Amino acid sequence: MSEESGPGHPGYRATVSALALGQLLCWAALYYTFSTFVLPMQQALGWDKPTLMGAFTLGLAMWGAGSYAAGAAIDAGRGRALMTAGAALAGLGLLLWSQVSAPWMLYAVWALLGAAMAMTLYEPAFNVLTKRYPLRYREGITTLTLVGGFASTLCFPAVAALQAAFGWRGALAVIGAVLLLAIAPLHWWALGGPAIVAAPASHDEADDATLHEALHEPAFWLLAICFTLHSFVQAALWAHVMPAFAAKGVPEGQALQVLVTVGPAQVAGRLLYVWLGRGWSLRVIGAVVMACLPAAMTLFALSRSLYALLAFAVLFGMANGLVTIVRGGLVPEYFGRTHVGRIGGAMSGIGLLARAAAPLSMAWLLLVVPGYREALLGLALMGVLATLAFWRARPPVASAPR
Template sequence: MSAIPATPAGRSSPSFATTVACLALAQLLCWAALYYTFSAFVLPMRDSLGWSKPALMGAFTLGLAVWGAASYGAGAAIDRGHGRRVMAGGAAIAGLGFLLWACVQSLPMLYLAWALLGVAMAMTLYEPAFSVVTRRFPTRFGSAITWLTLVGGFASTLSFPVTLWLIGAFGWRVALVAIGLVLLLVAAPLNAWALQGPDAPPRERHTDAADDATLHEALRHRAFWLLAATFMLYSVVSATFWAHVMPAFASKGTPEPDALTVLMWIGPAQVLGRLAFLGAGRRLTPRVLGLAVFAAMPLSLLLFALAGSLWALLVFAVMFGAANGLVTIVRGHVVPTYFGHAHVGRISGLLSVLALVPRAVGPLAGAWVLLVVPGYRELLLLLALVALLAWAAFVLAGRPARSG
């Protein structure tokens, strides 16, 4: 992170549109690489190296745990004005992590690579980006978050076909090198360019900043802990689903081209959901939106578990994708809406710690569950139940005291 220089004094910040466009493209690349590719490498690595599926899932689990553990530090650094170093440095660390992953010959080396990638996740994925744009554009952060998630919503659509093509054409090690170079040479410079210059000057900040909750004040709110439970349960479900999605399709007997078709619809569905919010968002509070999308998550997973045809799986993809995309917008609005803008990095970072550290057990726990249940259908039914508990926690969190 220290390799990213501070912005020279006096250099002006790029425009709102330029900043958001560069950050959005970097989000697309980082999400596609860091979050979605792992499942595509599980079977090739198992066949090549002979390691068990639980052992491989343990690496992803470690990455998710480190992501959660490092999130508060990343948020605190952003609150201190180091957003550029955090996000550009994180993308560079991600690239190095992929290059290390490409060289693995032992499980400890794989786990070391994923520890680095976990740090990179904490420094690059949505939460730090939301904190940065909330600080830089305090009167326009909602629009910035929506555009970041609109572009980032195509990550799964980009990731699976490109990754599987690279693996099929060049092998899994070369595929990892290619992904690492894209992160180093494209994503890191994009973040560095977008975040030149200072955050918004004091006169542009909300006049009621003194009334914004500090981290310690937020911790005394019942809503904080219920929101933490909501996003923790949702994160466990999401991480487990994405880590096991390709084997789950294989267990259904779904041909790989059909599975790719389903997965490629999730990204556009995320974007369509976010576009619908862009058109109707002013008439929907984050609270109302959250109630709807957290209800859709268990329904979509139930459909996936029971679906026996391609058409049913496509309906799942649209429902799951739209809900998954809108959950991200809800998450981006939660801290400013409930607790204000002044300490958004620290509060968001702690929420991420509480959500992402338990999330880390999801992929590995899923592998263990598969040892005692008949198959993936039962695992998916269990995930639908956990998603229902996330909706219940959000209901109990109640209405925010401020309007955002």
């Protein structure tokens, strides 16, 4: 059998293309737009920054808390309904956000948007592709991350143009309408009908680990520790990156020059994987990717020259770009595809909760260390521990035929 859907339903390429467009717009709307609305909301509503940041933190926490339930729904065959409802909920949440007038309303909105994140951003799409197209899911995951990598590039100029034309409330309403009226129907269409797949002849679903069995494997916990530390370091850095540059005495113009390098480096890392890395073991690729993180953080902690900081941006961007591919491919490779939603959701949920806690934890750390240099070296140490945990996470013996 071919890896195409039945008559009247989209095939592999159409499904991947539609999901990639959905990832691009959902990431832009749900993850990157928040910072662009902070100043307009402060000016219009008079709320302080901690109040606003608390709403986003709640959203990130809800994202982590909802990941397992989203994965379980996909394992139960409800991926189409989940991703469609997630895009619709995201659109509704943005429309409600455009009408907030009190902090409790913003927090209620971000609780909804956090649930929408768990239903749409990367992990659900990875799991749906893994279950529908077992021979080509790695290729599909790579495509989704390549397209999704441009979300930040799209977000900032698009939101600036919308705010200039419609104000911040109108901009939110337009973005919400796009998700509700375009992306939700696109998800419904892309995942229509049962996929007819050619599963490997040697694959037996009975060999695949359940979540209960995975939780008893050292590999699960080592990978969970690895990806949790990676998420923590990434989130802590992004939350404090501009104050860290200021503490170094780096001019704002140079700091922005460094930061805009991260996005292209992220996409470049994924393209490099497409061109050169597909024949490599994900475990080898992952070890290299993980080692880039502590190297990048050490460079950032100890350097002030522009060239060294640009090297940091390249290493950090490539690590962030490729870790998503590694995580998405390694879970089914180690534990099988049958329960990939629950296993991947549980693993990513732990990391997402750490991401939500990272900005505040970094602030607390700065109260007990001399300054940003020492705090960043602490993040580098976390990166070393993540690398060691990844390398010790050997595939379970039963995963070999998968």
